[in-house]
Amino acid sequence: MLNIDGFAYTNRLRQVHPLEKAAFAFITMFLCIGFSLPVFSCIIILLMAYAIIGLARIPMKVYLKLMSLPLSFLSIGVLTIAVSISTHGFGAAQLAGITISGINIGITHSGLHSAAGLFFKSLGAVSCLYFLSLTTPAVEIVDVMRKLKIPALFIELTDLIYRFIFVMLATAEDIYTSQSSRWGYASLKNSMKSLGQLTAALFIKAYHRSQTLFTALSSRGYNGRLNVLAPEYTVSVINIVIIAIVESTLAITAILLEMGKIG
Template identity: 30%
Template sequence: MRTLDDIALVSPLRYKNTTLKIILVLIGLLAGLFSSSPILPLFIAVCMIAATLILGKIPVGMYLKLFLSVLGFAVVSAFILAFFAYGDGGETLWSINLFGWVISITTGSANLALLVFARSANGLACLFFLSMTTPMLELFSYFKRISFLDIFMELVMLIYRYIFVFLALLLNIQSAQAMRFGYSNFKRSIHSVGLLVGSLFVQTLEQGDRLYLSMNSRCYDGKLPYYDAKYKIMFSDALLSLLFVASIAAVFYYTRGFQFF
């Protein structure tokens, strides 16, 4: 089971400047958020997806599987908004009388649904670009440079580490139960799930104690050392970034106020 960290470790964009990537992602997120037209968020999403797949050399099948599985929630939300959010009103595009209750899609609700979907796709594309091209350890070390985030990032790192510890324990226990026909019928499945939860709780507590002892035995003083990778900003990277920002400004200017309906 490959994680986003495994993908980021082999991406060529891993060796690009972390600050530059974070700035580009923030610009993309904020520009899409403040845009009143869905054109700009969709444009940024396409650029981020292309950069992730082409420059980051991420397998297309793996990327689409992850991206579309999360984007499905945005599709459902946009569909619901199209029916139940009237936005600025406008003309009725489609309506149906269901048991005396009129359900309709207006131009205002359709534009609002499309805008929400575009912003969601933009946010996902930007975050996937960052997470698939930058290992989490480098992000942690970057944010630790900000003094007031020091303790917060320590907690985030430990939580992130324990997510995979929990998953490993869960898969091991579940595999052992399945080999002993623990899920052969509904009654055994319920019993196995109860044992799984209890065993997982006890073992995670034991893992926490072992981690605390190991950290203290290595002279832990309240701060975890991080490898702070520093990569120079190349001229080609700066030029490509400027072109990206300039294109965002141009699309924002020429598509402001544009609506599909």
């Protein structure tokens, strides 16, 4: 398993204010979505690769592996855009294609162009999100959400789900170990049976846990809201200035590229 969570707590940018990291990631992502030129998307991919590998010191191998994750479904998605179907041909625009009983299936120049645009745009946006999730622990992302005044219900759910993913994982692992030590996964038949029992046991345990958690919270004066205080982070003026410069440079580059003045 790729330990994104682990890197979030140990990377070089851990001490940077989460709001600064979130601002960097999201402004870049919006620019990436807003402007469609593949060249610009590639600039963003490179920028984020530098931030992730060069600044946060995430191993290159981990970065490449993560970037390859969306490739499979991205290629399928992009393929459907690259390939066009028509009943009356594409004329000169068609680069390649076949005709089956009057229906043209072919690749056009514009189709290919928008497919490439979408491909790089998606990778660019994904790398922005990777930057945030690799450098900022989930807890701090929740702090950012709190600062941005996102509804409490949403924040509390995020917090609880994140916490209990790990409790559930540990429980599942314990059950799995105890099953396999008793030949629970020795044959296909045993495996099917054991997996079913594991799932059922997890549901029951999850329910039981929610009850004991509620008891424990009530005994600390829970009144329907999970009030917590975030640790105090230090704001870095230098970081904010750098982010502002990088983002405005990106925005100007994007506008210039769109106007066709350079590149």
